[in-house]
Amino acid sequence: MSELDNRLRLPAGTRRASARAGRRTVSLKALKVRENMLAYAFLAPSLLLFGVFMFYPLLRSVYLSLYSTDPAGRVASFVGLRNFTSLFASGLFLDGIRVTALFALLTVPAGLLIALVLAALTHNLLRGKRLFQFAFSLPMVLSVGSAAVIWKFLFHPSLGMLNYGLELAGIAPVPWLTSPKWALLSVSLMTVWMNLGFNYIVISSGMQGIPDDMYESARIDGAGPMAMFRKITIPLLSPTLFFVLVVSIISAFQSFGQINILTQGGPMNSTNVFVYSIYREAFVNFRFGTGSAQALLLFVVIMLLTLIQFKWVERKVHYQ
Amino acid sequence: MKRFGFGRLRFRRGMILVLAVFMAVVTGCGANSGAGDNTGANNTSSNNEKSGDSGAVSASAAPVKITWWHSMSGTGEKAINKIATDFNASHPGIQVEAVYQGKYDESLNKLKASLGSDSGPDLMQVYEIGSKFMIDSKMITPVQKFIDEDNFDLSSLEPNITRYYTIGGKLNAMPFNTSNPILYYNKDAFRAAGLDPENPPKTFEEYEAAAKALSKNGKPGAAIAIYGWFMEQLFANQNAEYVNGGNGRDAAATESLLASDAGVKTLEWWKKMVDEKAVANLGRDTDDTDSAFAAGQVAMTLNSTAALRKMVDAVGGKFEVGTGFLPRPEGVKEGGVVVGGASLYIMNNKPEEQQKAAWEFIKYVASPEVQAEWSVSTGYFPITKAAYDQQVLKDNMAKYPQFQTAVDQLHASSASNATSGAVMGIFPEARQIVEGAIEEALNGQKAPKKALEDAAAQITDKLEQYNATVK
Numbered sequence: 001m002s003e004l005d006n007r008l009r010l011p012a013g014t015r016r017a018s019a020r021a022g023r024r025t026v027s028l029k030a031l032k033v034r035e036n037m038l039a040y041a042f043l044a045p046s047l048l049l050f051g052v053f054m055f056y057p058l059l060r061s062v063y064l065s066l067y068s069t070d071p072a073g074r075v076a077s078f079v080g081l082r083n084f085t086s087l088f089a090s091g092l093f094l095d096g097i098r099v100t101a102l103f104a105l106l107t108v109p110a111g112l113l114i115a116l117v118l119a120a121l122t123h124n125l126l127r128g129k130r131l132f133q134f135a136f137s138l139p140m141v142l143s144v145g146s147a148a149v150i151w152k153f154l155f156h157p158s159l160g161m162l163n164y165g166l167e168l169a170g171i172a173p174v175p176w177l178t179s180p181k182w183a184l185l186s187v188s189l190m191t192v193w194m195n196l197g198f199n200y201i202v203i204s205s206g207m208q209g210i211p212d213d214m215y216e217s218a219r220i221d222g223a224g225p226m227a228m229f230r231k232i233t234i235p236l237l238s239p240t241l242f243f244v245l246v247v248s249i250i251s252a253f254q255s256f257g258q259i260n261i262l263t264q265g266g267p268m269n270s271t272n273v274f275v276y277s278i279y280r281e282a283f284v285n286f287r288f289g290t291g292s293a294q295a296l297l298l299f300v301v302i303m304l305l306t307l308i309q310f311k312w313v314e315r316k317v318h319y320q
Numbered sequence: 321m322k323r324f325g326f327g328r329l330r331f332r333r334g335m336i337l338v339l340a341v342f343m344a345v346v347t348g349c350g351a352n353s354g355a356g357d358n359t360g361a362n363n364t365s366s367n368n369e370k371s372g373d374s375g376a377v378s379a380s381a382a383p384v385k386i387t388w389w390h391s392m393s394g395t396g397e398k399a400i401n402k403i404a405t406d407f408n409a410s411h412p413g414i415q416v417e418a419v420y421q422g423k424y425d426e427s428l429n430k431l432k433a434s435l436g437s438d439s440g441p442d443l444m445q446v447y448e449i450g451s452k453f454m455i456d457s458k459m460i461t462p463v464q465k466f467i468d469e470d471n472f473d474l475s476s477l478e479p480n481i482t483r484y485y486t487i488g489g490k491l492n493a494m495p496f497n498t499s500n501p502i503l504y505y506n507k508d509a510f511r512a513a514g515l516d517p518e519n520p521p522k523t524f525e526e527y528e529a530a531a532k533a534l535s536k537n538g539k540p541g542a543a544i545a546i547y548g549w550f551m552e553q554l555f556a557n558q559n560a561e562y563v564n565g566g567n568g569r570d571a572a573a574t575e576s577l578l579a580s581d582a583g584v585k586t587l588e589w590w591k592k593m594v595d596e597k598a599v600a601n602l603g604r605d606t607d608d609t610d611s612a613f614a615a616g617q618v619a620m621t622l623n624s625t626a627a628l629r630k631m632v633d634a635v636g637g638k639f640e641v642g643t644g645f646l647p648r649p650e651g652v653k654e655g656g657v658v659v660g661g662a663s664l665y666i667m668n669n670k671p672e673e674q675q676k677a678a679w680e681f682i683k684y685v686a687s688p689e690v691q692a693e694w695s696v697s698t699g700y701f702p703i704t705k706a707a708y709d710q711q712v713l714k715d716n717m718a719k720y721p722q723f724q725t726a727v728d729q730l731h732a733s734s735a736s737n738a739t740s741g742a743v744m745g746i747f748p749e750a751r752q753i754v755e756g757a758i759e760e761a762l763n764g765q766k767a768p769k770k771a772l773e774d775a776a777a778q779i780t781d782k783l784e785q786y787n788a789t790v791k
Contacts, residue, residue: 071457266759
C-alpha cells in the first residue's frame with residue numbers, strides 16, 4: 001500500500017495539477033477504501049471456500065472435542081477437557097506421535113537423499129537421459145491405492161515376490177507386514193518408493209534451473225565434480241530441497257492410504273500413525289469427541305513443526 | 321533485492337498460516353459429518369407415524385421402491401442381484417434395488433453418516449456383531465412387529481440362528497446369511513504325514529500334534545489368521561461367556577471376560593504352536609491363510625464355512641480338501657459355535673408402506689427356495705430347515721460333502737448364552753482390541769494372560785463409555 005501512496009503523490013507540479021491536488025487528498029481515503037473493498041471482493045470466493053471447508057470444520061472440531069458422542073456420532077454430553085486428558089493418560093497420543101515421528105524419520109531423509117542422488121546422476125547423463133527420467137518419475141502417476149495394493153502382493157507372507165526372491169537366495173522369509181518389528185519398515189519402504197517420483201521431478205527441475213555458466217567458471221577455476229556438487233548444486237538447490245522437505249514431512253504426517261490398505265495400524269499398533277488413529281476413532285468407533293481432540297492435537301504438533309522449519313531450517317536456505 | 325526480501329517475509333508468514341490451516345482441514349472433516357448427524361437425530365423416529373393406512377393402496381398405484389444396502393461382493397453380489405431381479409419380476413407392486421455399499425464396516429459407517437437424511441436404505445444388511453448397536457441406535461423397526469402382525473411362522477427357522485438374533489425377547493432382524501468357522505485340512509498332506517485323512521483333529525491337543533506332524537524343516541504345517549472372530553468362537557466352543565450380564569443378553573454388558581480361563585488356555589495353546597513353528601502367523605487377514613492353504617504351503621487352517629466354495633474352487637484338483645469341527649480343549653463336553661454372518665434390518669425412518677414392502681421382501685428371502693439357491697451359490701448355510709428338502713441343495717451336498725460339516729456343527733451346538741453369542745455395542749472395536757492382544761502374545765511382547773488382561777480392561781473401559789452415552 002505504501003508504494004501505491006508514493007506513486008499517487010508524484011504528479012503534483014503544474015498549476016492545474018495542484019488545483020486538482022486538493023480534491024485528490026480528499027478522495028485519497030475514499031480511494032483506499034475502494035481499493036480495499038475491491039480486494040475483498042476478489043478474495044470473497046476463496047474466503048467463502050476457506051470459511052466453509054476450513055474454518056467452520058476447525059471450529060466444529062473444537063466444539064466436538066469438548067463433548068462425548070453416542071454410538072451413532074450424535075453429541076451426547078459435555079465432558080470438558082476429559083477427551084484430552086484421557087488421550088494423554090492412555091498414552092495413545094504419545095504412542096501415535098512416536099510412530100508418526102519414526103515413520104517421518106524413516107521416509108523423509110531417505111526419500112530426499114535417493115531422489116537427490118538419482119537427479120544428480122541423471123542430470124549430466126548424455127545418453128538415455130529421457131529414459132531414466134521417465135523411469136524414476138514413474139511412481140508419481142500411481143495413486144496411493146494402487147501402489148499399496150501392488151506392494152501388498154509383493155509383501156504377501158507366503159506367496160509374495162519378495163519372500164520368493166529371498167528364498168531363492170537361501171535367506172529365511174521376512175514377515176514383512178505381520179511382525180511388529182518389520183511392519184513400519186515395510187510401509188516406509190513402500191512410501192519412499194511412492195514419493196520418489198514427485199521428489200525426483202521437483203529436484204530435477206531445480207537442477208535444470210541452475211545456470212550452466214556457474215559450473216563453467218567453477219570448472220575453469222579447477223573445481224572437480226564433487227566440489228561443484230557441494231559448493232554450487234547444493235546451495236543453489238537449497239530452496240527446492242527445503243520445499244521438498246516441508247512437503248515430505250507434512251505428507252509423512254498425513255499418510256493414511258498405504259497404512260489403511262497394508263496394515264490397518266497393526267500389528268500391535270506398530271504402524272498406527274496419528275492420522276490413521278484419528279480415522280479409526282472418528283469413523284470406525286464413531287467417537288467424534290476423542291477423534292476431534294486428537295485432530296486438534298495433531299494440528300498443534302504440525303503447526304509447531306512447520307514453525308520450527310521456517311525459523312531454523314530456512315536459515316540455511318540460499319535464495320538467489 | 322531488498323523489496324524482494326520484504327515480500328518473502330510476508331510470504332513466509334502467510335505460508336505458515338496456510339500450511340497450518342491446510343492441516344486443520346484434514347483434521348476438521350471428521351467434525352463436519354458428525355455435525356451433520358446430530359441435527360436430524362431427533363426426527364428419525366417420528367416419520368413412521370404419518371403414513372397411516374396407505375400400505376393397502378400400493379398394489380394399484382406405482383410400485384413401492386425400496387433400497388437394500390448389502391455387503392456381498394463377488395459371487396455373493398451376483399446371487400443377491402438375482403434374488404432382487406426374481407423378486408421384482410414376481411412382485412409387480414414392489415421394486416427392490418440392491419446396492420453394494422462396501423464391506424460390513426464400511427456400509428455400517430455409511431448408514432451412520434446417512435442418519436437423519438432420506439438418503440439411507442429401507443433395508444440394511446448388518447453383520448452379527450453390529451446387532452446391539454442397531455438396536456441401541458433406535459433407527460430400526462424390529463421385524464418382530466411384522467412377524468406378530470403377519471402371524472409369520474418362525475418354527476421352520478433354525479433355532480440356533482434365531483437364538484442369536486433374539487435380543488430382549490424379540491427378533492430384531494431377520495437372519496439372512498449365516499456361517500460358522502470350520503477346520504479346513506489337506507487330505508493328501510495328512511496321508512503323506514502319516515495322519516488319518518478321514519479323522520481330522522477334534523481337540524486342541526490333537527490339533528497341535530497334527531500341526532507338528534505336518535511341519536517340516538521349520539516350515540509350519542498349519543496357519544491360523546489373527547481374527548478376533550476365532551477367539552469368540554473358541555470361547556463359545558468351551559461354553560465360556562465373552563462378557564458379563566449373561567453374555568450381554570440378560571443385561572447390558574459392563575465387563576469383558578476375555579482374561580478368563582478359557583481365553584488364557586486358548587491363547588497359550590495358540591502361542592505354543594507358533595513358538596514351536598507348527599503354526600504360522602500370517603497376519604490378520606484370512607485371505608492370506610486361505611491362499612497359503614490353497615497353494616499347499618500349509619495343510620490346516622481355520623475359516624468360515626462361507627469360504628468353502630471359494631476354497632474348493634481355488635484348490636481345484638491339486639489336493640483333496642477335508643473339513644472338520646472347530647477344535648476345543650480336551651475334556652470340554654459342552655459348547656458349540658456361534659452363528660456368524662449378517663441379518664436384515666428394516667429402517668424406521670421410512671414410511672410404513674415402504675417398511676411393509678421391505679417385510680414382504682424379507683419373507684421372500686427367508687423362503688426355502690431362495691435360501692437353498694443362496695446357500696448353493698455362496699457357502700452360507702440356509703436359515704430355514706425346509707431348504708434342505710430342496711433338490712438344488714441336495715445335489716450340492718452330494719457334490720461338496722464338506723459342506724455338511726458346518727450344518728452338523730451347528731446342530732451339535734448346545735443351547736446356552738455362550739453359544740448364542742455375545743452382545744455388546746462396541747463389538748467391532750472389541751474385536752480389534754482382541755486381535756491386538758493376540759498379536760502381543762504371539763510376538764512375545766506380553767505373556768498371554770497379561771495381554772488378555774490388558775485387552776479386557778480396555779474393553780471394559782469402552783463398554784463403560786458406551787453405556788454412558790446410550791440411554
